[in-house]
Amino acid sequence: xxxxxxxxxxxxxxxxPALHKAIYRQLEIDDASYRTVELPEERLKSFFTGxxxxxxxxxxxxxxxxxxxxxxxxxxxxxANLIKAVNCINRVGNxxxxxxxxxxxxxxxxxxxGVSIEGNEFAIVGAGGSAQxxxxxxxxxxxxxxxxxxxxxxxxxxxxxxxxTLNDQVSVDIVDEQQLIERSKxxxxxxxxxxxxxxxxxxxxxxxxxxxxxxxxxxxxxxNPLQTAFLKAAESKGANTVNGLQMLVAQAVYSVEIWxxxxxxxxxDMNALVRDLEKLIK
Ligand code: NDP
Numbered sequence: 001x002x003x004x005x006x007x008x009x010x011x012x013x014x015x016x017p018a019l020h021k022a023i024y025r026q027l028e029i030d031d032a033s034y035r036t037v038e039l040p041e042e043r044l045k046s047f048f049t050g051x052x053x054x055x056x057x058x059x060x061x062x063x064x065x066x067x068x069x070x071x072x073x074x075x076x077x078x079x080a081n082l083i084k085a086v087n088c089i090n091r092v093g094n095x096x097x098x099x100x101x102x103x104x105x106x107x108x109x110x111x112x113x114g115v116s117i118e119g120n121e122f123a124i125v126g127a128g129g130s131a132q133x134x135x136x137x138x139x140x141x142x143x144x145x146x147x148x149x150x151x152x153x154x155x156x157x158x159x160x161x162x163x164x165t166l167n168d169q170v171s172v173d174i175v176d177e178q179q180l181i182e183r184s185k186x187x188x189x190x191x192x193x194x195x196x197x198x199x200x201x202x203x204x205x206x207x208x209x210x211x212x213x214x215x216x217x218x219x220x221x222x223x224n225p226l227q228t229a230f231l232k233a234a235e236s237k238g239a240n241t242v243n244g245l246q247m248l249v250a251q252a253v254y255s256v257e258i259w260x261x262x263x264x265x266x267x268x269d270m271n272a273l274v275r276d277l278e279k280l281i282k
Pocket of ligand 1: 249
């Protein structure tokens with residue numbers, strides 16, 4: 001029996017156990033389990049001592065532990081290390097290796113939307129952990145320009161550095177809301193990476209609706225609610241919209257691929273998994 005878990009705190013209504021079970025069902029894997037492990041920061045070290053010698057075969061990590069687990073690992077994938085966020089850990093024998101599959105999940109979902117990265121202009125609203133993953137994908141895909149808007153300027157600067165470290169050909173500007181509105185006609189895709197608008201605070205907008213236009217994709221990393229105020233406002237201006245559910249599904253499938261090997265991403269019906277989860281959120 002292979003044993004997997006999600007580590008974080010709090011995990012009350014996490015969709016991950018249902019999602020992973022649906023993936024195992026689709027792949028006809030009947031010897032794997034997935035559960036949640038809710039732990040505060042001060043108990044991480046002792047948990048990892050046990051993890052290293054057995055117990056679980058792989059772990060997903062979520063808020064607030066994505067950065068703090070890094071020092072407890074034997075090896076960390078270079079991009080996960082750069083963005084200081086690990087959300088997937090694989091154990092082989094006594095060796096623990098950390099990865100970031102949020103990054104792969106975002107890249108997958110953006111590809112499915114039909115917006116190509118190379119030569120296009122993007123805006124990232126927010127500059128936290130998930131914005132770092134988004135920024136890394138845009139840098140690697142050779143975006144032409146990335147505009148960052150964030151409440152805390154220091155975090156926007158860290159995100160700017162990450163993008164430039166990966167690709168110094170990208171033009172990266174830290175802007176305020178008014179400046180973003182002024183350049184909105186050039187922007188191909190605006191991505192909300194803040195938690196503003198997440199259930200239960202569903203009426204809040206992370207950015208003015210004046211940013212949206214009809215030739216744009218609005219991508220919200222939030223998946224609960226399925227249609228945030230951000231996506232509603234974008235739709236009312238004629239923009240195409242994508243929520244965070246497909247990204248959530250894809251990051252989970254990439255985790256399963258890391259743990260079990262093989263070309264799992266190509267063999268999974270992501271859309272069926274998205275439909276399964278939609279029923280749980282509605
Ligand atoms: P972080 O805590 O690392 O970052 C949160 C960001 O939101 C920061 O930029 C923060 O700004 C901003 N923010 C929070 N509250 C406010 C507010 N009231 N006004 C303005 N800005 C605010 O979180 P994550 O990056 O890990 O997650 C962000 C969102 O992305 C969550 O909703 C999460 O569920 C979602 N997510 C979805 C994934 C998916 O697979 N679909 C994967 C990962 C995350 P500041 O820097 O000023 O504090």
